[in-house]
Amino acid sequence: MAFREKIHWVTLVTMILAFGWYFLAYPWQIADSPAAVWATAGMLVPVTIAIIVAMTVATAFLAIRNRGEVDVKEDERDRSFHMHGTHYAYYPLVVGIWVNIFLIFWGIGQAQQLNLMIATLVVAELVRIGTQLFLYRRGY
Amino acid sequence: MSPATLESARQLAGADTGDLSMNFREKTAWLNVIAMVAAYTLYFGLLLSGHPAGREIFPMLWLFGSIAIAHAATVIVGTIILSAQAPKSERARADERDRAIRRRGATAAYYVLLVGMMVVGVYMPFVDGGVRLANCGLFAIVAAELVNSVVVLISYRRGWHG
Numbered sequence: 468m469a470f471r472e473k474i475h476w477v478t479l480v481t482m483i484l485a486f487g488w489y490f491l492a493y494p495w496q497i498a499d500s501p502a503a504v505w506a507t508a509g510m511l512v513p514v515t516i517a518i519i520v521a522m523t524v525a526t527a528f529l530a531i532r533n534r535g536e537v538d539v540k541e542d543e544r545d546r547s548f549h550m551h552g553t554h555y556a557y558y559p560l561v562v563g564i565w566v567n568i569f570l571i572f573w574g575i576g577q578a579q580q581l582n583l584m585i586a587t588l589v590v591a592e593l594v595r596i597g598t599q600l601f602l603y604r605r606g607y
Numbered sequence: 608m609s610p611a612t613l614e615s616a617r618q619l620a621g622a623d624t625g626d627l628s629m630n631f632r633e634k635t636a637w638l639n640v641i642a643m644v645a646a647y648t649l650y651f652g653l654l655l656s657g658h659p660a661g662r663e664i665f666p667m668l669w670l671f672g673s674i675a676i677a678h679a680a681t682v683i684v685g686t687i688i689l690s691a692q693a694p695k696s697e698r699a700r701a702d703e704r705d706r707a708i709r710r711r712g713a714t715a716a717y718y719v720l721l722v723g724m725m726v727v728g729v730y731m732p733f734v735d736g737g738v739r740l741a742n743c744g745l746f747a748i749v750a751a752e753l754v755n756s757v758v759v760l761i762s763y764r765r766g767w768h769g
Contacts, residue, residue: 504732504733511729547707549714550707550710550711550713550714551710553713553717553718554709554710556717557713557714557716557717557751560717560720560721560724561720561748561751564720564724564727564744564748565748567728567744568741568744568745571736571737571740571741571744572664572668572741577732577736578732580728580732581728581729581732581733583728584727584728584729585728587728588724588725588728588729591717591721
């Protein structure tokens with residue numbers, strides 16, 4: 468497996484674990500109250516720190532184990548995979564914003580709206596990384 | 608160099624202006640950019656000048672709906688006209704280069720929208736809400752789509768081939 472592919476796997480697993488914990492541990496029973504907005508803020512801090520720490524440690528570990536590949540610049544194939552990934556991820560992002568705008572008129576609560584946006588961002592990033600990994604695996 | 612050679616070189620240089628004629632897809636990219644800039648400059652310009660669409664739901668829906676429909680109608684009619692004028696070979700299915708250019712545009716737009724979404728969706732709910740938030744969301748989408756169209760346009764103009 469190439470160094471870049473390993474980094475993508477680390478990102479994918481880290482995001483699934485961090486945001487999986489976030490959405491499972493979120494206090495949904497108070498989602499309609501103003502306190503839920505601050506609960507979101509409070510929970511996003513450890514999630515962000517966990518992602519940064521996990522990515523830094525994993526990248527450093529993989530870089531030490533794959534010294535030969537660390538300085539290799541992104542080639543045409545990597546760039547093509549990247550563009551495929553972002554192309555597919557763009558659409559969930561657009562749909563997520565539209566849904567959110569409609570839900571604002573529907574009277575959705577602030578915390579629910581915030582969580583919907585976070586979920587959209589996470590889905591878009593998972594689509595982007597997932598597409599890239601799929602293409603690396605397929606050897607396209 | 609003899610004057611006759613210089614003169615013939617000048618004529619040849621004059622004949623080749625370096626201009627490339629636009630193909631059908633590039634023309635539609637221009638159409639998208641111009642229609643989008645015109646429509647949403649009007650919309651956001653009205654909001655900035657104090658139109659009630661910046662504060663209330665129904666004026667917003669009415670104004671945005673009218674402008675979005677006008678924009679869509681312009682693009683549809685323009686595309687039909689351009690399509691009728693274009694030779695059949697240019698109207699063929701998008702080739703590999705067209706698809707690569709489309710992906711390039713979407714890649715640039717993705718990052719614009721990602722940043723817009725973080726501001727509108729993750730920061731702004733703490734300090735704002737309602738119609739203002741919806742308008743900021745619309746602005747993020749319009750900005751991203753504009754970047755998408757401009758990147759597509761520049762790629763065609765510069766002869767980018769993936």
